[in-house]
Amino acid sequence: MRGLLKRWSFWCLMILVLAALFGNRLFDAPPGAEVAAAFSKPLWLDRTLPPTLELALTPEKPSLELDWTYGSPSRFSLRVETAHSAPDRFVEWRIPDREEPFRLTPLRTGTELDGRDISFKRSLGLPPFGDASSALFPARGAYSLSVSGEGDWQGSVTIRLEGGRWGLLGTDQRGRDIAALFTAGIRVSLLVGIFATLLATILGTSLGLAAGYAGGWADSIIMRVVDLLLSIPLLPILMALAALWGKGLWQLILILSVFSWMGTARTIRALALTLRDAPYIEGLRGLGARTGYILRRHLLPETLPVLLATMTLGVPGAILSEAGLSFLGLSDPRVISWGRMLHEAQSFGAFTAGAWWMLLPPGFGIALLCLVFLDLGKYLEERVDPRLRGGGPS
Amino acid sequence: MIEIRNLSVTYSRMTGEGGNASADAVRDVSLAIEKGRLFALAGESGSGKSTVLMAIPGLLPRGTKISGQILLDGKDLLSMKEDELNRIRWRRVALVPQGAMNSFTPVITVGRHVEEVLSVHLGLSKRDSAGRILSLFALAGLDGALASRYPHELSGGQKQRAAIALALACEPGYLLCDEPTTALDVITQQGIITTLKRLSDEKGVGILLVSHDLPLAASAASKLYIMKDGALVEEGDPRTIAAHPRNPHTKALVNALLELEEDPS
Amino acid sequence: MTALLDIRDLTVTFPGRRRQESVTALSSLSLSLEKGESLSIIGESGSGKTTLIRAILGHVQPSGGSLRLFGTDVTLASDDEMTDLRRRCAMVSQDPYGSLPPTLTVLDAVLEPWLIVRGRDTRKEAEKRARELLEELGLGDKDILSSRVRLSLSGGQRQRVAIARALILGPELLLCDEPTSMQDASTRGEIIRILQRRQQAGMSMIFVTHDLFLARKAALRGIVLHRGVLVEEGLCRDFLAAPKHPYTRALVAALPRLGKPTPAEGSGLPTI
Numbered sequence: 021m022r023g024l025l026k027r028w029s030f031w032c033l034m035i036l037v038l039a040a041l042f043g044n045r046l047f048d049a050p051p052g053a054e055v056a057a058a059f060s061k062p063l064w065l066d067r068t069l070p071p072t073l074e075l076a077l078t079p080e081k082p083s084l085e086l087d088w089t090y091g092s093p094s095r096f097s098l099r100v101e102t103a104h105s106a107p108d109r110f111v112e113w114r115i116p117d118r119e120e121p122f123r124l125t126p127l128r129t130g131t132e133l134d135g136r137d138i139s140f141k142r143s144l145g146l147p148p149f150g151d152a153s154s155a156l157f158p159a160r161g162a163y164s165l166s167v168s169g170e171g172d173w174q175g176s177v178t179i180r181l182e183g184g185r186w187g188l189l190g191t192d193q194r195g196r197d198i199a200a201l202f203t204a205g206i207r208v209s210l211l212v213g214i215f216a217t218l219l220a221t222i223l224g225t226s227l228g229l230a231a232g233y234a235g236g237w238a239d240s241i242i243m244r245v246v247d248l249l250l251s252i253p254l255l256p257i258l259m260a261l262a263a264l265w266g267k268g269l270w271q272l273i274l275i276l277s278v279f280s281w282m283g284t285a286r287t288i289r290a291l292a293l294t295l296r297d298a299p300y301i302e303g304l305r306g307l308g309a310r311t312g313y314i315l316r317r318h319l320l321p322e323t324l325p326v327l328l329a330t331m332t333l334g335v336p337g338a339i340l341s342e343a344g345l346s347f348l349g350l351s352d353p354r355v356i357s358w359g360r361m362l363h364e365a366q367s368f369g370a371f372t373a374g375a376w377w378m379l380l381p382p383g384f385g386i387a388l389l390c391l392v393f394l395d396l397g398k399y400l401e402e403r404v405d406p407r408l409r410g411g412g413p414s
Numbered sequence: 415m416i417e418i419r420n421l422s423v424t425y426s427r428m429t430g431e432g433g434n435a436s437a438d439a440v441r442d443v444s445l446a447i448e449k450g451r452l453f454a455l456a457g458e459s460g461s462g463k464s465t466v467l468m469a470i471p472g473l474l475p476r477g478t479k480i481s482g483q484i485l486l487d488g489k490d491l492l493s494m495k496e497d498e499l500n501r502i503r504w505r506r507v508a509l510v511p512q513g514a515m516n517s518f519t520p521v522i523t524v525g526r527h528v529e530e531v532l533s534v535h536l537g538l539s540k541r542d543s544a545g546r547i548l549s550l551f552a553l554a555g556l557d558g559a560l561a562s563r564y565p566h567e568l569s570g571g572q573k574q575r576a577a578i579a580l581a582l583a584c585e586p587g588y589l590l591c592d593e594p595t596t597a598l599d600v601i602t603q604q605g606i607i608t609t610l611k612r613l614s615d616e617k618g619v620g621i622l623l624v625s626h627d628l629p630l631a632a633s634a635a636s637k638l639y640i641m642k643d644g645a646l647v648e649e650g651d652p653r654t655i656a657a658h659p660r661n662p663h664t665k666a667l668v669n670a671l672l673e674l675e676e677d678p679s
Numbered sequence: 680m681t682a683l684l685d686i687r688d689l690t691v692t693f694p695g696r697r698r699q700e701s702v703t704a705l706s707s708l709s710l711s712l713e714k715g716e717s718l719s720i721i722g723e724s725g726s727g728k729t730t731l732i733r734a735i736l737g738h739v740q741p742s743g744g745s746l747r748l749f750g751t752d753v754t755l756a757s758d759d760e761m762t763d764l765r766r767r768c769a770m771v772s773q774d775p776y777g778s779l780p781p782t783l784t785v786l787d788a789v790l791e792p793w794l795i796v797r798g799r800d801t802r803k804e805a806e807k808r809a810r811e812l813l814e815e816l817g818l819g820d821k822d823i824l825s826s827r828v829r830l831s832l833s834g835g836q837r838q839r840v841a842i843a844r845a846l847i848l849g850p851e852l853l854l855c856d857e858p859t860s861m862q863d864a865s866t867r868g869e870i871i872r873i874l875q876r877r878q879q880a881g882m883s884m885i886f887v888t889h890d891l892f893l894a895r896k897a898a899l900r901g902i903v904l905h906r907g908v909l910v911e912e913g914l915c916r917d918f919l920a921a922p923k924h925p926y927t928r929a930l931v932a933a934l935p936r937l938g939k940p941t942p943a944e945g946s947g948l949p950t951i
Contacts, residue, residue, distance in 0.1 A: 299772055299774070299777040299778045300779055302738070303792075306737075306762070307766055308762040309795045322782060458863040458864070458865065459834065599723035600934060601933045603935075626864075630935040632935070633936065634935075656938065666865075670868045671937045674868075674892045674893070676938075677895075677916055677920060
């Protein structure tokens with residue numbers, strides 16, 4: 021199996037698994053949390069837009085200078101936390117080309133202000149409609165934030181400026197970090213892909229072995245069931261079942277397995293048919309070995325190499341089915357998956373907003389995961405069926 | 415005459431772990447095939463005899479290291495380019511490979527097989543081939559009526575003869591046979607050997623017969639080569655080898671075989 | 680004393696498939712074998728020899744005649760009775776590739792019949808027996824014992840493993856169907872010797888082959904089968920020295936010999 025270590029897909033898969041398990045620790049907020057303005061672009065995309073920033077004042081650091089080179093942020097919010105209020109002291113905001121600083125708020129406990137509050141705007145002398153941010157950030161230049169008055173004060177002042185940019189992959193329509201969502205989505209795709217295929221393989225192998233080895237009416241019945249299930253178109257039936265049984269993740273896995281075991285069953289059945297007549301199997305039967313023993317000790321190990329390859333190649337199918345169903349909106353909305361991300365992108369106006377960063381990552385993710393399993397499956401298949409092994413007749 | 419001089423063959427085997435292990439199949443073998451005579455190359459499985467045979471028409475797998483010379487009437491086959499070799503294959507040097515009798519396409523008749531060879535290599539039309547097919551079958555000892563049968567309808571011996579007829583399609587000067595009688599009944603075997611002897615006697619074809627059956631090879635050939643572990647260990651008149659084998663292994667083998675043939679009473 | 684094997688007028692016919700007529704594999708065959716005796720069956724493909732072996736083991740239903748194995752009529756035996764009978768026999772067939780389970784190790788492959796028949800509690804004893812057998816067959820090496828059958832074993836080694844697997848239960852009757860035809864000449868002699876040792880210890884054997892020399896080495900008595908019919912019976916060495924039936928004569932004439940010339944037809948080649 022050392023050849024496995026040389027495949028790019030193996031390492032890619034390891035990275036994805038690690039990301040699925042630990043990836044979300046890289047982010048401060050949980051994946052579903054709102055972190056910035058909706059449809060924020062990725063940081064690296066448009067440098068003219070302001071990024072989302074948080075500025076903080078503490079007693080140790082009571083003033084802050086800021087060199088602002090962008091346009092005005094989309095939103096402005098402020099938060100004051102202090103042990104005891106000092107109403108004679110204010111949070112001051114100096115803008116370029118203006119002597120007089122804005123007095124944003126006195127230092128009172130638990131103050132939370134938002135740039136859209138009408139009372140806040142009135143206190144600054146701004147018109148009641150429109151965002152305060154454009155007045156507070158009129159031009160490029162040097163700005164400063166400070167606490168007026170002398171002496172110590174306690175607590176903290178935090179200003180949050182929401183720009184049009186956030187993070188590695190921007191945000192979606194609800195302001196959620198797409199990079200965090202992407203990382204969280206790996207888990208679902210891997211889970212569904214692997215478990216659905218695993219269940220389908222177990223089901224297919226048992227039925228295939230039973231049909232091939234037992235023969236007779238068991239074989240006929242199982243094969244007719246296979247034919248029946250194969251003739252049902254997959255997506256419509258999945259849609260119908262999802263509508264009937266609910267949209268949970270495990271229901272999805274179950275439904276997917278019930279409709280994808282047939283190919284494996286056929287392959288395993290063919291294998292069992294050839295093995296059944298092998299001389300040593302006949303000899304074992306003659307000695308009185310029980311069917312269960314023969315299946316377990318001989319037929320099953322013979323089928324394992326084929327199974328591994330078939331299973332790996334079946335995973336992309338499951339991933340795509342899940343993605344497809346989620347895209348159509350038939351998955352659990354509480355569960356973050358790449359297909360769901362695509363669904364929300366499409367339903368909530370990513371196209372009109374031009375937010376391509378919402379579409380590319382999940383789409384790319386699905387394609388990448390499928391390619392990884394296809395490559396691994398191809399490698400395993402080659403190992404089972406050794407073609408190019410050099411050498412010749414003796 | 416086909417003359418093999420100092421032939422050495424090393425296969426590059428790709429082992430399951432992705433490593434590369436070389437296997438010396440043939441080491442410094444020299445032998446000759448003369449027109450009008452039937453020579454045999456005998457040896458156990460793994461001795462390299464099939465490799466020597468397959469080296470002649472250049473049918474060893476790619477990546478195999480070959481050194482030495484194989485001279486066909488003076489020209490070295492090992493240094494020829496593929497298209498030149500293609501003109502020699504089947505037309506001047508024909509091969510009946512191991513398991514030929516099981517290598518027929520099951521969906522066309524044996525006659526049609528010969529027809530295709532004649533069409534591809536000699537450009538003969540269907541009409542012209544008909545007579546040729548009958549004479550080829552006769553040469554191989556087959557009833558002409560069998561040409562319209564499918565491979566599965568023929569017995570093992572008949573299929574082997576059909577394979578010989580196929581090989582003779584372009585009237586080659588040399589015929590290479592790899593285990594043509596294995597898996598056939600003793601009486602059928604004798605028939606095939608007789609046919610091959612007749613071909614070399616009457617048609618002047620130079621035949622090299624490869625077999626693991628030493629008594630068979632010895633009784634069929636006018637000159638016997640014996641290989642073991644890639645090297646040539648005996649060569650000469652079969653009768654002489656049977657009476658005075660030089661190599662200790664051959665000696666043990668000959669003794670065992672002679673002991674088997676003696677009446678224990 | 681009841682014969683070990685008693686066959687009278689056995690006929691086996693297979694119904695024809697599609698356009699073909701039915702095939703008579705065996706026609707009115709009679710033979711008998713006493714305990715401790717061996718018999719060679721000389722026949723080529725199509726002679727019915729494989730059908731005969733399969734009929735003895737109860738895998739094929741006769742269309743006529745009777746077959747008694749260890750005194751029990753095989754056609755009337757129940758499944759359990761048949762299993763008991765089969766446990767007292769063993770078979771070595773021509774192809775060592777189909778007769779060994781590829782996924783087991785050599786040791787496990789030899790142990791398997793014992794474990795199935797005698798149960799797993801006697802494993803220690805079984806292992807001892809297996810190791811002794813394999814040692815005798817020249818396969819006692821530790822690496823070989825633990826290597827999987829599928830890999831690395833040569834044809835000759837496999838056949839020897841198959842023989843060990845057949846001998847582990849100490850069968851009363853050993854059926855050999857061309858056990859040496861796929862082997863090199865060097866292994867052939869060894870295999871015959873091993874079988875002869877067992878015969879001397881009292882095992883009965885039926886040895887099927889197309890090679891008259893081997894038949895003579897394997898057993899004193901023999902029968903010649905041709906197209907399902909017994910054409911000659913007697914001592915094997917008489918078949919070679921003085922064949923009576925024309926088929927036997929043709930067989931003897933066609934045998935390639937190292938020591939004596941083959942009467943080749945119309946060839947001017949020097950013969951040995």
